[in-house]
Amino acid sequence: MRYATRSIVVLCSVLAALATPVAPAEARRVALVIGNGAYEHTRALPNARNDARVIAALLGKIGFVVSEANDLAYRPMREAIRAFGQTAQGAEMALVYYAGHGLEVAGENWLLPVSSALRHERDLEYEAVSLSSILAAVKDAARLRLVILDACRNNPLGDRIELPSATPRSVPRGLARIEPSGDILVAYSAKHGTLAEDGPAGGNSPFAAALALNLATPGLDVRIMLGKVRDAVKKATAGRQEPFTYGSVGGDVVALLTGPVADAASAKPPASHSTAMETVVALAVPEPGSAPAQLDRDKLTRDLQRQLKRVGCDPGAVDGKWGANAKSALLDFAKHTKVALVTDEATTAALVAVAARKDRACPLEPTRTQGRPDATEYSYKIWPSYTISGSVSANTEHGRITCTSHGHRSCRWE
Secondary structure, X not given: OHHHHHHHHHHHHHHHHHHOOOOOOEEEEEEXXXXXXXXXXOOOOOOHHHHHHHHHHHHHHOOOEEEEEEOOOHHHHHHHHHHHHHHHOOEEEEEEEEEOOEEXXXXXXEEXXXXXXXXXXXXXXXXXXXHHHHHHHHOOOOOEEEEEEEOOOOOOHHHHOEOOOOOOOOOOOOOOOOOOOOOEEEEEOOOOOOOOOOOOOOOOOHHHHHHHHHOOOOOOEHHHHHHHHHHHHHXXXXXXXXXXXXXXXXXXXXXXXXXXXXXXXXOOOOOOOOHHHHHOOOOOOOOOOOOOOHHHHHHHHHHHHHHHHHOOOXXXXXXXXXXXXXXXXXXXXXXXXXXOOOOOOOOHHHHHHHHOOOOOOOOOOOEEOOOOOOOOEEEEEOOHHHOOOOXXXXXXXXXXXXXXXXXXXXXXXX
């Protein structure tokens, strides 16, 4: 009888276990963010830490548990990756973002700690971190395994490293093409074999700025998000830089931030964006005391002035001088598009944000014709890219207005 009772208890336990639903993968989202810029034996990257800081803050805002580490030497960098691999086990999403130098040797990609000297190919195992070790760190996540590399920047170490005569370098610059397995996505800031721009000193790279602008869009599939980043970077760099994504995942929509799906046809953030989404974090804030490269800063300022004109926000002359009018125009753009920037200075992030706008951002501002204070005639300015032939009627935030000429045009309220 005692054995029968025990059998019944065991059988009930088994049935209860079978009836218990299997728990889904732990809904943790984890990220490792590394910004290596203070290189000891090659060209420093002053913006890498800025890029890491922006991306880490944004990921934290949307619910990721973020481990951020900057200017890592060889051992600390390997340890950070090893520890993250343990953290990522069983997580729903695992994301690694790296800003710094990287190179390709004999078809294999390497990321460089700040201590790397690299005199010979044999030094790679002891002074660099292989991309394969990064892929291994994210492979045990359940739903999304994403590696983002802003590492295709010009690196003099790649030119001076000694290779055996039988070991050709398959690409002279940037990183090599990869085909990751295991449902992993790897995003390069620049397509294999090409270089990425670092951006003006004290700001952000074009890739980091575009990523920050799109990363937190609610409901947006990560593959579409990366496509939007590609488009924004190509536009901001006039086609000089094209980000590229390698690998594939399944057919389900995977968004870094859940929520109502954003309208892909609209460049304007949806009204459902939370405060965290509208903030877009501290985009491209120049660090106090930084000394930007003047030529880069002048070009950035002129490009931003042109883009502000294109979207109808008047910065004044396109002269490379960032004065009160230009700052006011940028603030108007931020106000009307709900893209919150923490500075009114000319930054890479501001350029990316304005260049991504497909239509007019600032409304047409009518002013009463001089000498006709009681008249219903008004004039207002439309920038050249928005000049329309013949007459036109349009709804503005001031009412409906009809115009019949070019440039400074005569308009009537209706």
